Amino acid sequence: MYSIGEALLERTGSDGVEHRAIEDFLPPAAMREDVERYRAISSKFPWLLNIAYRVPLIYQRKLWRERRLQRTDLSPLSKHIAEGGFRSVLTVSHRPTFWAALAKERAGIDVPLVGLSGEYGSSLGWRYVPWSAIQRFLSPVPRKEIRFPVPTTTAFEEVTLPVRREYEELAKIPGDPNQVLVVCGLWGQGPIDRLLAELRGLSADLTLHAVCGENAGLLRTVEDMGDGQIQTHGVVPSLAPLMKRCGSVLTKPGIATLLEAHGARRPIFLIRGMPVAEDNNLRYALEHMDARMYSQDAFRTWHWAAAEAQD
Numbered sequence: 001m002y003s004i005g006e007a008l009l010e011r012t013g014s015d016g017v018e019h020r021a022i023e024d025f026l027p028p029a030a031m032r033e034d035v036e037r038y039r040a041i042s043s044k045f046p047w048l049l050n051i052a053y054r055v056p057l058i059y060q061r062k063l064w065r066e067r068r069l070q071r072t073d074l075s076p077l078s079k080h081i082a083e084g085g086f087r088s089v090l091t092v093s094h095r096p097t098f099w100a101a102l103a104k105e106r107a108g109i110d111v112p113l114v115g116l117s118g119e120y121g122s123s124l125g126w127r128y129v130p131w132s133a134i135q136r137f138l139s140p141v142p143r144k145e146i147r148f149p150v151p152t153t154t155a156f157e158e159v160t161l162p163v164r165r166e167y168e169e170l171a172k173i174p175g176d177p178n179q180v181l182v183v184c185g186l187w188g189q190g191p192i193d194r195l196l197a198e199l200r201g202l203s204a205d206l207t208l209h210a211v212c213g214e215n216a217g218l219l220r221t222v223e224d225m226g227d228g229q230i231q232t233h234g235v236v237p238s239l240a241p242l243m244k245r246c247g248s249v250l251t252k253p254g255i256a257t258l259l260e261a262h263g264a265r266r267p268i269f270l271i272r273g274m275p276v277a278e279d280n281n282l283r284y285a286l287e288h289m290d291a292r293m294y295s296q297d298a299f300r301t302w303h304w305a306a307a308e309a310q311d
Contacts, residue, residue, distance in 0.1 A: 001093045001118045003256040007162035008090070018084070022096035025077035034095055042274055043189055053276035059128035066102055067130070074099065078107035088112040094125035101130035114138060118161065118255050121280025122147040141284070161255070163263035166240045170264035177247035177306035179207045181266075183239065185254040188215025190271060193222055195250060195294075200229050202300050205307075207231065209242050240264075247306060250294055253281035262289045267302060269294035 002021060009019040023031060041048050065071055081089060081103060089104075089111055091097040097115040104113055114136040117126065121141060127148040136155045139146060143156050150156050180199060184190025188211075196208050211233045212219040222232045236242070239260055243249065249261040252273030258281055261268045268291035270282055285291035292298055 001096075001255065003164065003260070004092050004116070004118050004161060007164045007259075008092075010164055011162060018086075020080075022077075022091075022099055025074070025080060026099065027073050030072050030099075039187060043187065046189075046274055049275045053124055056124060056127070059124055063098075063128045063130070070106065072099075072102075074103040074106060077103040078109065081111060082107060082109050086111055088114060090114040090116060092116045093118040094123055094129055097134065098125070098129045101133040105130050105133045112136070116159070117141075119277050119280055120255075120284030121145065121277070123277060123280075124148070161259055163259040164240075166238065167243070167260045167263035170240065170244055170266075173244060175243070175247035175264075175266060176207075176245060177303055177310055178203075178205045179209065179246040181209050181211070181239065181242050181246040181249045182251070183211040183249070183257055184213070184252045184271075184273075185257065186213045186235070188213035188218045190252050190273070192218060193225070195271070196222065196225065196227075196230055198296050199250075199299065200227060202296060203303065204229070206303075209233065209246060211236055211239065211242070248299075248302070250299075253278045253285055255281055258285055258289065258291075262291075267306075268292070269299055269302075 005019045009017055023035070026034070077099060081100070089100055091100045091113065094115070101113055104111065112135040113133055115129070115134050116138040117123070117140060122145070131151045131154055134154050136157060137150050138157050138159045140159060140161045142158055182192055182195055182199070184192055192210055192212060196210055199206055199208055206229060208230045210222050210230055212222060213235055219232060219234050222230060233242070239257065243260065243264050243266060246266065248267040248269060249257065250269045251257045251261065252271050254273060258268070268285060268289060270285060270291050271294050272282065286293070
């Protein structure tokens with residue numbers, strides 16, 4: 001989601017516009033609940049996300065707790081919004097929208113708040129945000145595909161999610177079909193080692209760029225494969241330099257990589273990602289981004305045709 005904010009900042013210009021992560025203003029307890037717990041569940045027990053994303057109790061409890069008990073100290077966020085001289089605040093995804101709306105509501109701040117959904121479908125998290133503090137809701141899918149009520153007091157607008165220009169510039173450069181970018185998000189949540197083994201067996205001509213992100217264990221596993229076909233990377237500041245070289249991208253349907261690969265007009269091969277949110281992204285990418293599901297046969301067919309066309 002942070003990359004969407006960076007793309008918006010790039011398009012609006014830096015003069016008078018500020019992009020900050022919500023984590024800059026939250027106390028450690030909220031960070032543990034929002035980020036660390038989600039990361040642990042999604043890494044070790046992703047099937048539990050089917051419950052978290054489909055059972056309202058979790059989001060209902062959080063909204064009730066913060067409205068009635070005000071357990072989380074939001075004064076740093078309220079102060080920044082109130083004293084920053086902002087004409088409006090735009091929040092990307094339901095989590096920062098939840099906290100910004102609460103901060104505005106508690107402090108009685110009269111600054112318009114705009115929430116932007118960063119996924120291609122409905123999320124239960126949006127149902128349980130303080131809608132009375134949100135003036136506009138921006139969605140990358142039509143209103144008819146939203147399965148939660150947007151109040152009549154909140155204006156709805158369908159928008160295109162932005163991507164940084166460095167990726168759009170890559171659309172002019174086709175990339176080498178013999179080089180493949182394999183990535184599964186910042187946290188490296190995917191069977192990258194298995195995918196590399198499969199791709200390595202398809203053609204000795206392939207150079208595989210494996211981005212393992214913050215997953216140190218995965219990074220060591222891939223490095224231990226000791227294969228000259230594989231170039232291993234941890235956290236990278238941008239995928240653009242690697243995407244420039246690569247003719248295709250193999251990834252799970254995380255929103256950032258999807259937008260970047262599509263902006264660069266790279267063929268996208270998808271594996272299944274996190275339940276619900278990334279299921280929505282997967283369906284959208286297959287229908288609207290010319291993406292395809294990964295299989296060895298599907299990649300082999302594409303690679304053969306792309307290599308022939310290049311020759």
